Amino acid sequence: MVKLTSQRQALLDFINASNRHWDADELARALADAGTPMGIATVYRGLAALESAGLLDSIQLADKKRYERADKAHHDHMICTDCGAIEEFAHPTIESLQLSVAADRGFTVSGHQLVIFGLCRGCSNQGL
Amino acid sequence: MVKLTSQRQALLDFINASNRHWDADELARALADAGTPMGIATVYRGLAALESAGLLDSIQLADKKRYERADKAHHDHMICTDCGAIEEFAHPTIESLQLSVAADRGFTVSGHQLVIFGLCRGCSNQGL
DNA sequence: ATGATATTGATAATGATTATCATTTGCATC
DNA sequence: GATGCAAATGATAATCATTATCAATATCAT
Ligand SMILES: [Mn+2]
Ligand SMILES: [Mn+2]
Ligand SMILES: [Zn+2]
Ligand SMILES: [Zn+2]
Numbered sequence: 001m002v003k004l005t006s007q008r009q010a011l012l013d014f015i016n017a018s019n020r021h022w023d024a025d026e027l028a029r030a031l032a033d034a035g036t037p038m039g040i041a042t043v044y045r046g047l048a049a050l051e052s053a054g055l056l057d058s059i060q061l062a063d064k065k066r067y068e069r070a071d072k073a074h075h076d077h078m079i080c081t082d083c084g085a086i087e088e089f090a091h092p093t094i095e096s097l098q099l100s101v102a103a104d105r106g107f108t109v110s111g112h113q114l115v116i117f118g119l120c121r122g123c124s125n126q127g128l
Numbered sequence: 129m130v131k132l133t134s135q136r137q138a139l140l141d142f143i144n145a146s147n148r149h150w151d152a153d154e155l156a157r158a159l160a161d162a163g164t165p166m167g168i169a170t171v172y173r174g175l176a177a178l179e180s181a182g183l184l185d186s187i188q189l190a191d192k193k194r195y196e197r198a199d200k201a202h203h204d205h206m207i208c209t210d211c212g213a214i215e216e217f218a219h220p221t222i223e224s225l226q227l228s229v230a231a232d233r234g235f236t237v238s239g240h241q242l243v244i245f246g247l248c249r250g251c252s253n254q255g256l
Numbered sequence: 257a258t259g260a261t262a263t264t265g266a267t268a269a270t271g272a273t274t275a276t277c278a279t280t281t282g283c284a285t286c
Numbered sequence: 287g288a289t290g291c292a293a294a295t296g297a298t299a300a301t302c303a304t305t306a307t308c309a310a311t312a313t314c315a316t
Binding site for chain 1 (some may be wrong): 233248249
């Protein structure tokens with residue numbers, strides 16, 4: 001039986017109150033600053049538990065995993081390689097084409113991750 | 129000036145002779161078995177140098193980076209979460225839709241990574 | 257309120273990758 | 287072909303995110 005502890009509630013509230021993609025360390029620091037410090041191992045375990053309960057979503061980037069609210073529709077991400085900004089986009093046609101190419105190969109899809117790298121509008125304009 | 133050493137040549141030859149997606153450790157072991165052992169740090173540095181020279185491609189998976197030949201056209205990957213098989217696919221429409229959605233947001237694309245997770249045909253049929 | 261059990265937290269361990277640094281090697285130049 | 291030097295090598299330490307340990311604590315069904 002999975003328990004809803006004060007630590008997990010704090011993690012969930014914190015992420016749900018924002019629109020960011022948090023890593024474990026950022027959350028530990030932010031929660032400490034907010035007056036609800038918790039051990040870093042508890043942060044990792046809490047995030048994993050909340051995700052498998054469907055209460056959080058995550059994206060696995062090259063170096064670390066980032067968590068976000070789960071109450072948004074499925075979307076993918078564009079990441080600015082200059083300023084680190086993470087933008088979201090949803091594209092139904094891309095989604096369905098993925099399913100069809102997988103089906104063509106007899107592949108049973110359980111998930112996917114699409115990340116576009118480049119320069120966001122602001123950083124693109126820096127170089128003008 | 130970047131030097132083409134015997135170690136780097138061995139790495140390149142080894143990967144070009146195969147169709148796999150290698151991680152650094154697999155390469156170190158395979159090269160040792162093949163009679164051209166080299167330090168693991170040399171493997172990492174060699175792979176990075178060859179990739180930035182455009183002689184190798186890579187995909188960054190959750191836990192580790194995997195290298196493959198660069199003489200194939202751009203493609204994305206489907207990974208079987210059961211047996212670990214990595215299949216390749218190319219889909220021009222998905223590619224161009226990515227560029228258009230990025231352009232819509234003023235995003236200058238430098239690259240992307242699309243990975244589809246699920247069960248390959250063989251593993252899908254296991255559960256029948 | 258009680259007890260079984262899941263969670264916490266401090267810390268050690270792990271695993272992939274990078275940094276150090278003394279030694280060696282590729283290669284441009286003579 | 288010999289020389290010189292910047293770049294590469296390799297053994298190993300360090301780093302960084304994440305997971306494992308384990309004794310103490312908190313949750314929750316009863
Ligand atoms: Mn998102
Ligand atoms: Mn490939
Ligand atoms: Zn930017
Ligand atoms: Zn499979």
